[in-house]
Amino acid sequence: MLLNLFTTSHASWFLNGRLPRWQGLADYFSLDLKNVRIIWLLFPARLDYSSFSGVCPVIRIRPNQLHFNDPQAFEIIYGSSTNFTKFSPFYNCFHDRQSSFGFADQPLAQDRRDTLSPFFSRQNVVELETIVHRSVDRLTSALNAHSGLEPRPANIYLALSSTALEIVTSFCLGCPFNALDYAEFKHPALLALLSSAGVYFFLQHFPFLIPLAFHIPQWLQTPEMQAVQILFKDIEDRVDTFLASPSSLKDAGHETIFHHLINSKSDRGIPTKRSILDEASAMIATGIDAISNTCSVGIFHVLNNPAIRIRLIKELEEAWPEKSTRVGVETLENYLTWRTAVIKESLRFSHGFVSPLPRVVQEDVVIGKAFVPAGTVVAMGHSFIHNSPEIFPDPLSFNPDRWLAGDKSKALDKFLVAFSKGPRMCLGMNLAWCELYLIFGNLFRKLDMQLYNTTESDFDFKAYLTPVYADYLHILVRN
Numbered sequence: 369m370l371l372n373l374f375t376t377s378h379a380s381w382f383l384n385g386r387l388p389r390w391q392g393l394a395d396y397f398s399l400d401l402k403n404v405r406i407i408w409l410l411f412p413a414r415l416d417y418s419s420f421s422g423v424c425p426v427i428r429i430r431p432n433q434l435h436f437n438d439p440q441a442f443e444i445i446y447g448s449s450t451n452f453t454k455f456s457p458f459y460n461c462f463h464d465r466q467s468s469f470g471f472a473d474q475p476l477a478q479d480r481r482d483t484l485s486p487f488f489s490r491q492n493v494v495e496l497e498t499i500v501h502r503s504v505d506r507l508t509s510a511l512n513a514h515s516g517l518e519p520r521p522a523n524i525y526l527a528l529s530s531t532a533l534e535i536v537t538s539f540c541l542g543c544p545f546n547a548l549d550y551a552e553f554k555h556p557a558l559l560a561l562l563s564s565a566g567v568y569f570f571l572q573h574f575p576f577l578i579p580l581a582f583h584i585p586q587w588l589q590t591p592e593m594q595a596v597q598i599l600f601k602d603i604e605d606r607v608d609t610f611l612a613s614p615s616s617l618k619d620a621g622h623e624t625i626f627h628h629l630i631n632s633k634s635d636r637g638i639p640t641k642r643s644i645l646d647e648a649s650a651m652i653a654t655g656i657d658a659i660s661n662t663c664s665v666g667i668f669h670v671l672n673n674p675a676i677r678i679r680l681i682k683e684l685e686e687a688w689p690e691k692s693t694r695v696g697v698e699t700l701e702n703y704l705t706w707r708t709a710v711i712k713e714s715l716r717f718s719h720g721f722v723s724p725l726p727r728v729v730q731e732d733v734v735i736g737k738a739f740v741p742a743g744t745v746v747a748m749g750h751s752f753i754h755n756s757p758e759i760f761p762d763p764l765s766f767n768p769d770r771w772l773a774g775d776k777s778k779a780l781d782k783f784l785v786a787f788s789k790g791p792r793m794c795l796g797m798n799l800a801w802c803e804l805y806l807i808f809g810n811l812f813r814k815l816d817m818q819l820y821n822t823t824e825s826d827f828d829f830k831a832y833l834t835p836v837y838a839d840y841l842h843i844l845v846r847n
């Protein structure tokens with residue numbers, strides 16, 4: 369709404385030229401977000417494609433920052449041949465600067481990626497998939513416990529977030545955090561992690577508060593904050609043990625990121641303790657929200673659309689006749705085309721990360737038709753691709769069939785950018801797909817779910833790093 373207001377031609381007249389000249393960017397259409405920063409903070413806007421459409425493909429939002437709405441620009445900014453770097457002032461607030469996610473310096477980021485890629489390879493994920501199965505089985509049982517003669521509504525968004533937290537802590541860190549055991553999926557640490565989305569964005573605008581925010585004295589901490597501290601203290605103790613005695617890694621049950629970091633063959637040597645802890649923190653930060661959002665959005669649309677639901681359940685029953693057995697991710701992947709289409713559509717609808725991810729241009733370049741001088745910060749939100757009517761006709765309708773139209777659909781795959789692209793694309797993508805397959809498969813094969821007091825408007829979101837929905841998805845589980 370706010371963006372719509374400011375992107376009309378009147379707004380153009382009002383705002384153009386008010387930003388100081390900055391190395392040749394003065395001619396671009398300007399939207400000085402600094403001037404609306406307070407409003408933006410109080411009411412984070414939904415990034416709506418229509419806000420930009422028909423206005424212009426590039427908008428200057430700060431003296432040295434451009435936002436694009438052009439699929440070609442997306443490829444140049446994030447694609448495989450980019451040498452643009454992450455813009456630190458945006459990422460520093462997440463307090464994991466020395467991690468795969470947080471490194472702005474590209475050689476450091478690449479080095480960390482080389483170290484961790486074997487752990488996140490498809491082969492390794494398939495080998496360790498029983499870890500994911502264990503949590504998905506626990507999720508199914510916990511939801512089943514809500515059924516009975518008088519079923520109790522379950523907050524499935526919190527249930528999915530608890531599952532994603534369990535998986536990331538057990539799979540990546542080897543110290544399972546049993547969030548699913550908590551009543552109504554309300555583990556205090558989980559609630560604190562979920563409610564921190566807005567705090568990070570606040571800190572981006574007031575970076576001098578970052579050290580304070582991460583070192584609040586214990587007597588000022590809420591029980592939720594203390595629960596997060598306990599989680600990270602456990603991780604730190606584990607890292608201390610491994611660093612003091614690397615041979616203890618072999619007693620860890622299965623490989624984790626710590627094995628790859630502490631046994632790193634990198635010329636840069638073993639990462640510091642700070643960097644290992646930042647990496648663990650980055651895993652938790654990146655591994656929860658996008659999973660629970662994708663599943664929540666998908667489950668809502670399937671339950672809200674009987675035709676999609678019937679087709680999904682029929683396909684699952686045919687590929688998986690005996691539901692009490694475990695079916696592996698490779699079977700689910702190979703034989704369930706409709707379900708894959710449902711997941712792709714859920715990823716498109718939930719966008720992965722929704723905040724435009726800023727990159728710094730290293731040398732003068734032309735992006736789309738725009739000349740962009742070195743040092744400029746450029747970005748483009750995933751939603752501008754996912755909601756483009758030219759790429760995805762009728763983009764606001766949940767239509768898995770769009771992914772099943774032969775060659776035409778294959779060509780669409782490159783526009784599914786929920787995991788981003790190029791050198792900084794999602795490192796955990798194989799793990800994410802494994803989680804999505806097993807969660808969608810098990811829930812729809814084993815549970816008879818229906819929506820409870822949840823409508824499409826509950827999926828209006830605040831555009832933080834990932835979308836944050838206004839209310840949560842509730843379901844009833846029938847016997």
Ligand code: HEM
Pocket residue numbers: 468469470477481536540650651652654655656658659662719720721725785786787788791792793794795796797799800
């Ligand atoms: C549906 C699920 C997921 C989606 C849609 C998703 C999406 C993304 C996106 C868009 C980025 C790029 C961020 C940026 O450019 O700043 C990213 C980065 C990352 N993701 Fe994921 N992610 C998902 C799940 C996971 C999981 C389960 C993990 C592992 C626990 C993970 C680990 C990472 C890491 C480490 C990075 C940083 C990579 C880098 O900057 O080089 N993600 N993810």
